[in-house]
Amino acid sequence: MTQQTLADKKRKTVEQAEFTEDGRYKRKVRSFVLRTGRLSERQRNMMNENWATMGLDYQAEPFDFKAIFGNDNPVVLEIGFGMGKSLVEMAEQNPDKNYIGIEVHTPGVGACIAYAVEKQVKNLRVICHDATEILRDSIADHSLAGLQLYFPDPWHKTKHHKRRIVQPEFIVRILQKLTACGFIHFATDWENYAEHMLEVLQQFDSELANQSPTNNYIPRPDFRPLTKFEERGKNLGHGVWDLYFIRK
Numbered sequence: 001m002t003q004q005t006l007a008d009k010k011r012k013t014v015e016q017a018e019f020t021e022d023g024r025y026k027r028k029v030r031s032f033v034l035r036t037g038r039l040s041e042r043q044r045n046m047m048n049e050n051w052a053t054m055g056l057d058y059q060a061e062p063f064d065f066k067a068i069f070g071n072d073n074p075v076v077l078e079i080g081f082g083m084g085k086s087l088v089e090m091a092e093q094n095p096d097k098n099y100i101g102i103e104v105h106t107p108g109v110g111a112c113i114a115y116a117v118e119k120q121v122k123n124l125r126v127i128c129h130d131a132t133e134i135l136r137d138s139i140a141d142h143s144l145a146g147l148q149l150y151f152p153d154p155w156h157k158t159k160h161h162k163r164r165i166v167q168p169e170f171i172v173r174i175l176q177k178l179t180a181c182g183f184i185h186f187a188t189d190w191e192n193y194a195e196h197m198l199e200v201l202q203q204f205d206s207e208l209a210n211q212s213p214t215n216n217y218i219p220r221p222d223f224r225p226l227t228k229f230e231e232r233g234k235n236l237g238h239g240v241w242d243l244y245f246i247r248k
């Protein structure tokens with residue numbers, strides 16, 4: 001039998017097992033399905049070799065960002081970075097900010113680390129775990145300068161809409177974690193999800209200011225590098241909707 005390395009084991013530990021009061025396993029509504037995509041040799045090696053410097057594990061107490069990055073720069077969190085190319089590009093373009101990316105798909109985590117190493121990006125850390133648990137337990141309140149979520153799984157079918165990560169309780173959690181004037185930036189290529197995102201965010205009118213001059217979407221900003229899913233959607237003729245809100 002081949003030896004299970006850190007990268008192989010990560011796939012099985014992307015969430016904490018939770019139990020009901022009478023001790024039964026609690027089934028959660030997840031925003032992801034763990035795809036079976038194979039971890040390439042290079043992705044596995046890059047993950048194993050660089051985890052000590054680039055990886056962060058789930059923890060029940062908040063991370064100490066200053067100790068992690070060695071500076072006080074603002075920290076931006078990205079959920080579901082896919083293969084990580086756009087996140088690495090953003091970190092490279094903004095050395096005065098720190099980035100934390102969360103992704104449950106291990107080949108994506110390996111690919112992101114490989115690209116960050118190639119680009120010699122130092123202001124980025126990655127986490128391979130369910131983002132809702134990381135936000136809840138491992139991120140200190142009022143510690144994030146921004147939260148970005150680009151092309152989250154749209155869960156097209158109505159019966160699956162409950163699996164969409166953007167829900168009122170998700171925004172409540174983000175608001176708890178953002179600093180004053182912190183931003184929320186969402187993008188999607190699925191119009192029905194864009195409308196859902198807008199509807200949910202508008203419920204927080206007293207806490208969030210929409211930066212759209214038309215009070216709905218903003219034009220695609222240049223500072224957001226093209227993501228892999230965005231490119232795929234573009235080739236299929238999909239539109240793109242960006243939502244940008246600032247905490248009041």
Ligand SMILES: C[S@@+](CC[C@H](N)C(=O)[O-])C[C@H]1O[C@@H](n2cnc3c(N)ncnc32)[C@H](O)[C@@H]1O
Pocket residue numbers: 031032079080081082083102103104105108129130131132150151152153154165227228229230
């Ligand atoms: C449709 S893909 C988009 C990836 C990337 N942002 C892009 O635009 O190319 C959505 C990603 O979010 C990840 N994801 C979904 N729910 C997540 C969660 N709760 N925690 C971490 N990652 C999650 C999925 O594994 C998937 O890779």
